[in-house]
Amino acid sequence: MKHTIRQVFHSGKFVFGFSILMGILLIVVIYPLIVPDPPLRIIAQGTFFEPGIYVNVYDSITAPKYTLNLEEAAAKRIASRLSKDDRIAMRDWLVASGVPEDEIDIDDTALLLDLWETHFDPKVNIPGMTNAKRNYYIRLNASLSGLLATEAAIIAAKDASTGALTEKSTITQSDYVNVSRVANVRFLPLGTDNFGRDVLTELVTAARVSLQIGFIAGIIATLIGLTLGLLAGYIGGLVDDIIMFFTNLFTVIPGLVLLILISFSIGQDKRGATTIAIVIGLTSWYWTTRAVRAQVISLRNRDHVNLSKLSGHSIVHIILKDILPYIASYVVMAMILQISSAILAEAGLSILGLGPRTTEVPTLGLMMNWAMIYYAHTLGKWWAYLPVLITIALITFSMNLMNTGLDQVFNPALRE
Amino acid sequence: MKGYRKYFLNKLGWFLVTLVFAFILNFTLPRLMPGDPVAAIVSRMAQGMSDATGVRAIYQQYTELFGTNKPMVEQFFIYVRNVLRGDFGYSISMYPRTVASAIKSSIGWTIALQFPAIVTGWLIGNTLGALAAYLKKGFDKVLMPISIFASNFPAFGMAVILMVIFGVTLEWFPTSGGYGFDLIPEFSWKFIWSVITHYQLPFWSIVLVSIGGQAIGMRSMAIYELNADYVKYARFMGIKDRKIIGYVFRNAMLPQITGLAMAIGTMAGGALVAEIVFSYPGIGYTLLNGVMGQDYPLISASTLMITIMVLIANFTIEILYGVIDPRIKAVQAD
Numbered sequence: 001m002k003h004t005i006r007q008v009f010h011s012g013k014f015v016f017g018f019s020i021l022m023g024i025l026l027i028v029v030i031y032p033l034i035v036p037d038p039p040l041r042i043i044a045q046g047t048f049f050e051p052g053i054y055v056n057v058y059d060s061i062t063a064p065k066y067t068l069n070l071e072e073a074a075a076k077r078i079a080s081r082l083s084k085d086d087r088i089a090m091r092d093w094l095v096a097s098g099v100p101e102d103e104i105d106i107d108d109t110a111l112l113l114d115l116w117e118t119h120f121d122p123k124v125n126i127p128g129m130t131n132a133k134r135n136y137y138i139r140l141n142a143s144l145s146g147l148l149a150t151e152a153a154i155i156a157a158k159d160a161s162t163g164a165l166t167e168k169s170t171i172t173q174s175d176y177v178n179v180s181r182v183a184n185v186r187f188l189p190l191g192t193d194n195f196g197r198d199v200l201t202e203l204v205t206a207a208r209v210s211l212q213i214g215f216i217a218g219i220i221a222t223l224i225g226l227t228l229g230l231l232a233g234y235i236g237g238l239v240d241d242i243i244m245f246f247t248n249l250f251t252v253i254p255g256l257v258l259l260i261l262i263s264f265s266i267g268q269d270k271r272g273a274t275t276i277a278i279v280i281g282l283t284s285w286y287w288t289t290r291a292v293r294a295q296v297i298s299l300r301n302r303d304h305v306n307l308s309k310l311s312g313h314s315i316v317h318i319i320l321k322d323i324l325p326y327i328a329s330y331v332v333m334a335m336i337l338q339i340s341s342a343i344l345a346e347a348g349l350s351i352l353g354l355g356p357r358t359t360e361v362p363t364l365g366l367m368m369n370w371a372m373i374y375y376a377h378t379l380g381k382w383w384a385y386l387p388v389l390i391t392i393a394l395i396t397f398s399m400n401l402m403n404t405g406l407d408q409v410f411n412p413a414l415r416e
Numbered sequence: 417m418k419g420y421r422k423y424f425l426n427k428l429g430w431f432l433v434t435l436v437f438a439f440i441l442n443f444t445l446p447r448l449m450p451g452d453p454v455a456a457i458v459s460r461m462a463q464g465m466s467d468a469t470g471v472r473a474i475y476q477q478y479t480e481l482f483g484t485n486k487p488m489v490e491q492f493f494i495y496v497r498n499v500l501r502g503d504f505g506y507s508i509s510m511y512p513r514t515v516a517s518a519i520k521s522s523i524g525w526t527i528a529l530q531f532p533a534i535v536t537g538w539l540i541g542n543t544l545g546a547l548a549a550y551l552k553k554g555f556d557k558v559l560m561p562i563s564i565f566a567s568n569f570p571a572f573g574m575a576v577i578l579m580v581i582f583g584v585t586l587e588w589f590p591t592s593g594g595y596g597f598d599l600i601p602e603f604s605w606k607f608i609w610s611v612i613t614h615y616q617l618p619f620w621s622i623v624l625v626s627i628g629g630q631a632i633g634m635r636s637m638a639i640y641e642l643n644a645d646y647v648k649y650a651r652f653m654g655i656k657d658r659k660i661i662g663y664v665f666r667n668a669m670l671p672q673i674t675g676l677a678m679a680i681g682t683m684a685g686g687a688l689v690a691e692i693v694f695s696y697p698g699i700g701y702t703l704l705n706g707v708m709g710q711d712y713p714l715i716s717a718s719t720l721m722i723t724i725m726v727l728i729a730n731f732t733i734e735i736l737y738g739v740i741d742p743r744i745k746a747v748q749a750d
Contacts, residue, residue, distance in 0.1 A: 248430070248434075249433075249434055249437055251678055251681075252434050252681060252726065252727060252730050253434065253437075253438050253441070253681065253723055253726075253727075254681035254682070254684055254685050254722060254723060254726050255681060255682060255685065256681075256682075256684075256685030256688065257681075257685070257719045257722055257723055258441070260703070260707070260715070260719060261441065261442065261445035261715070261719055262445060264445070264707060264712075264715060265445045265447075287678075340568065344568075344570050347570055347572070348570070348571070348572070348685065348686075348689055351572050351689055351692060351693075352689075352692065352703070352704055352707055353704070353707050353708060354707060368572065372576075372693070377576050377579060377580050377584065378579075378583075378584055378591060380580075380584065382580075385576060389570070389573040389576065389577070392570055392573065393565070393568060393569050393570070393573065396568035396569075396570075397564065397565050397568045397569075399568075400564050400567070400568050401564060404560075404564060404632075407636075
């Protein structure tokens with residue numbers, strides 16, 4: 001046993017796959033200790049906030065100020081408020097309103113703004129311009145005011161009874177706050193999803209739940225498959241025929257179809273993550289049965305089994321002591337594959353809207369489903385679906401890599 | 417020939433038994449759903465109606481129409497009779513459209529998409545796997561990890577990524593539907609071109625997903641065969657490598673064909689998901705609509721069609737296998 005394990009850990013593929021999986025498990029266990037938020041709490045008002053560090057504006061006004069004189073500050077400020085696309089759009093408008101094109105230099109901000117201020121009039125109708133485009137120009141115009149200003153901005157407080165404003169403080173252009181001195185800063189490494197929930201927190205929980213679903217389904221499928229395979233292979237005869245009848249039946253009927261039908265008939269309210277796991281386990285045992293049976297048949301007439309039979313050992317004893325140890329490696333390999341395909345099955349079901357009910361826990365499939373329903377992929381909100389896909393792929397990839405590694409250890413023909 | 421007939425009849429019998437079993441499952445499972453689907457449409461139809469007797473009359477009319485007032489066993493036999501006539505009843509979510517018309521308009525799309533895609537994926541996968549086993553070294557080192565990664569990549573994931581890269585970012589291909597939404601199906605170049613461009617992304621996403629698994633299978637089969645005694649013997653005899661390779665891959669191919677027969681159900685499942693991602697107007701998309709609309713006649717009919725298609729494909733492969741592998745005839749003739 002010890003020797004076998006040592007041999008397994010000498011296989012590069014196995015170790016690589018194992019480390020990825022352990023890494024994911026570690027994150028899943030440790031992350032909730034650091035960020036204890038409930039995964040489905042809606043924190044953002046609005047959909048699909050970009051990944052980044054969110055600094056509370058109100059708190060940063062009162063936070064201690066530091067003066068830094070940085071050279072490129074002004075240029076960056078202008079660039080962030082007036083993008084290249086906006087400049088091109090401004091030139092287009094100016095050209096359409098009759099300004100000769102060679103007079104416009106979109107890289108010279110002061111000149112461009114000057115031209116814009118003298119010529120732009122929201123009431124002018126430019127032929128062929130849609131209403132949306134016109135509104136865009138009006139918004140752009142509003143955002144341009146004060147772009148080149150160098151004075152300080154004033155923070156004022158409003159008197160509750162008179163409504164008069166009194167100056168509280170001023171903010172000059174070279175004022176900085178230290179992010180660590182601002183009371184409320186929230187780091188959203190993967191932004192928020194369509195419901196305004198923190199994607200990373202959700203993803204970690206989803207990975208945990210999906211792994212749980214995979215393990216439950218994999219264990220159920222392996223137990224059923226192992227029991228039936230042992231019975232069919234060792235006892236043979238009528239038992240074998242009956243078991244093989246059902247095994248063949250389930251092999252040809254597409255698994256997804258069965259899953260769809262069963263999940264649909266369970267109904268939305270009763271579909272918890274565990275229920276889905278059990279259903280997946282109950283519909284995927286057949287190929288473990290097939291593999292175990294084939295192994296057992298080849299073992300059945302070995303000398304040591306016959307000797308055990310002659311010694312009067314019971315069937316249970318023979319199966320446990322003389323057969324099971326020989327097929328243990330196959331069973332472990334089959335279980336790893338069952339777990340990874342169960343995770344994929346859950347995701348497939350959830351995409352169809354037949355996954356676990358959505359009120360309690362996220363799963364990787366559900367997150368994918370939400371992202372698809374809200375068109376995250378066509379809107380370019382990559383953080384809502386890409387991390388989910390990568391997580392699914394990493395989990396299944398690591399498991400299959402472990403499986404390939406094991407295969408090479410136990411199946412010498414495949415070794416290089 | 418006698419041996420082959422026995423094999424054929426055996427497979428045919430098996431095909432029919434599975435079909436009956438699948439049919440029963442298809443009928444029963446969706447009808448176990450809690451809640452009354454008829455009540456759902458009635459409440460939709462009777463929106464704004466305040467007259468209780470009127471609502472009840474509508475309800476009765478619909479239970480009669482869908483036959484939900486009869487016992488389950490009777491419903492089953494009526495269903496069998498109707499299905500044999502090609503009548504799947506009315507769709508609940510698309511009422512008054514019949515299920516048969518919804519299925520008829522989608523089944524062609526599914527067959528035209530999945531059949532070529534699965535065959536192409538299988539062929540490319542096997543070629544790559546055989547090459548990896550034969551060339552070894554660098555090719556194998558690169559191909560294997562990629563294959564393992566690709567074969568574990570979820571089908572919808574591949575579909576989404578292809579869609580984002582080629583549909584949304586590069587805008588080479590349209591992202592959804594079977595043809596341009598502004599076109600009516602007709603026999604014109606414009607329409608055919610639109611169908612072809614809409615076909616590419618779903619097709620390649622199915623192909624790419626199926627390549628990996630096939631390549632891995634073929635590689636290990638071919639390595640196993642390359643180490644077989646007959647290969648060594650043939651080498652000692654001085655037979656040319658090229659000729660030996662021919663034998664080896666023919667032998668390695670046979671288990672791959674059985675593998676295809678067994679995997680076709682899973683592959684069809686993945687392909688259905690690809691249809692859903694691309695809103696391709698096939699059975700998968702119809703099924704999604706059925707699930708969304710709690711429409712069990714539609715779900716039943718869609719899953720039945722998928723099962724029948726898979727069973728036919730499986731049956732055809734096994735029949736072909738019997739023709740290709742001479743051992744089948746030999747075993748059955750004993």
